[in-house]
Amino acid sequence: MTAGRGGRLAGAVGSWWAALRIARREARRARGRTALVLAMITLPVLALTFTAVSWDMSKLTRAERTERRLGVADAELLWVARGPIAQDAWGEGWMSGEPTVEAGQVTAEQVAALLPAGSRVVPLRRWVSFDARVGDRVERDVPGRAVDLADPLGRGLARFHSGRAPAGPDEIAVSPAALRRLDVRPGGTLTSGDGSRSWRVVGVVEYPDDLGPVVTLHPATAVPAGAEPHPTWLVDLPGTVDEALFRRLNDHGVLVHARAPAPPSEVDVVGPDAFGPVDVEGMSVSVLVGGLGLLEVVLLVGPAFAVGVRRRRRDLALVAVAGGDDAHLRRIVLADGVVLGALGAATGLALGVAAAFAARPLVEQHLYGVRFGGYRCWPEALVAIAAVAVLAGVLAALAPAWA
Known part of the structure; x- marks a missing residue:
């Protein structure tokens, strides 16, 4: 058989x-x-x-997303509460066991005081929008970011096509798509929607996570009404983000996104990526x-x-x-x-x-x-x-x- x-x-x-x-x-x-x-x-x-x-x-892989978000920084911090918090591994979700008190406005000195000696912080606002005048029309809700691209921590987030970084509140850098949408050229002038102020275009820069029309403002620029209320902070540390630093920052209400995952907390915090x-x-x-x-x-x-x-x-x-x-x-x-x-x-x-x-x-x-x-x-x-x-x-x- x-x-x-x-x-x-x-x-x-x-x-x-x-x-x-x-x-x-x-x-x-x-x-x-x-x-x-x-x-x-x-x-x-x-x-x-x-x-x-x-x-x-x-x-993007986790490493690619982290590299794109941090650039050359060691971590990104967001002060979310005036009390202890628990966060997920990558700083994308958090919770507090007590009634939450918002952190409010914080300064670079306050953030640096929680970090090891020799650390440096740079403020970053990823979502800033404002109106701009283009000829006889007004472009509504032009997306922008506020970061010092002259600083190595800020420059690591973007790629320059030409020109230089804004050096003051009266200068801006724009993406190639923004050049077309706003009808400006390097060396030209961009006026706000209400005509109250203007900026000189000094550079052409793109962000890998947004190839659309993005304008980069200097951090010293007055925050437009459409900006996020509180900045995040890019951090340059003398060492790495260890477990002790994670605990100390979380105890003060600071959310941490670093290159390595946060140590497990007593409370399970589910981030957006947990569901796939x-x-x-x-x-x-x-x-x-x-x-x-x-x-x-x-x-x-x-x-x-x-x-x-x-x-x-x-x-x-x-x-x-x-x-x-x-x-x-x-x-x-x-x-x-x-x-x-x-x-x-x-x-x-x-x-x-x-x-x-x-x-x-x-x-x-x-x-x-x-x-x-x-x-x-x-x-x-x-x-x-x-x-x-x-x-x-x-x-x-x-x-x-x-x-």
């Missing part, structure tokens, strides 16, 4: 191997039909691969696009396989005369789908990855509005896309095979 099963298995493997060799030879001989089928399989694979690779590069970044809408769209691509391949490639079978009737008849049965003939036709599906998958994956890497600057600027992380692929998604492409080739050849 076992020997019989082994013989049948060996026979099936040998039959499939011969069918794949015949399909490969036929693909080389019928180059026109092969090119048509490959194009119809490759295009959906290329599009799905381009989307998957771009999406994977856009999702599940993009249900994006996943649904991907599944829909993948399903439509599979359906398109099956519907368009099926007739091409049917034409190929009709043109190969003589070859298939010779196989039948040589002792091949219906199963052997079906395997030969299905092997066409396997071979062309695999070739289309390999070609589409290679072109899709190359296109995603090459078009990355355009996708960052015009689709996502942020700079991506490192150059990387999404292996699981690419394997799934390749499997779907091969499956589509087999399904397209299924009807001609049974006919």
Whole structure:
């Protein structure tokens, strides 16, 4: 019994191997039909691969997010309460066991007093908005940030295209998108919406987490009405943020975001990342696009396989005369789908990855509005896309095979 099963298995493997060799030879001989089928399989694979690779590069790792948030700083502090707090590992959530009293306005000297000797702090407001006059119209809610880009701690957050950092409250730096939206040039002047004050544009700078129209103000500038009420503080320490410093800052109501996670607290604090970044809408769209691509391949490639079978009737008849049965003939036709599906998958994956890497600057600027992380692929998604492409080739050849 076992020997019989082994013989049948060996026979099936040998039959499939011969069918794949015949399909490969036929693909080389019928180059026109092969090119048509490959194009119809490759295009959906290329599009799905381009989307998957771009999406994977856009999702920053924890280290990349921390690097983008801190720049060259050792930590970012936010004084949230006048009493002890408990925070999550990365300073993205906090709670207090007592009635919370807001910290209110704090100074750099007060923050530095909680840090080791030799530490340095720089204020940062990430959300500042104001109105600006552009010709005869007023641009509402222009996004901005207030940070000293001349300081190494502040400069580490941005990348300069040209010019220099604002040196006082009457100077600003703008992003390339802000140059277009506000219709200004380096050396020009930007006026507030009510015309009460103006700033000279001294630099062009971009933030990797926002490629939109962003204006950078000097910290000495009067805080606009649309700014966040309290700044955060970028910190340069003589050492690292150890457990003792975490405890001391939390005991004074200071939320800490450092390069290393905070030590566990007695109270479990759940941050936003605890639930995972599940993009249900994006996943649904991907599944829909993948399903439509599979359906398109099956519907368009099926007739091409049917034409190929009709043109190969003589070859298939010779196989039948040589002792091949219906199963052997079906395997030969299905092997066409396997071979062309695999070739289309390999070609589409290679072109899709190359296109995603090459078009990355355009996708960052015009689709996502942020700079991506490192150059990387999404292996699981690419394997799934390749499997779907091969499956589509087999399904397209299924009807001609049974006919």
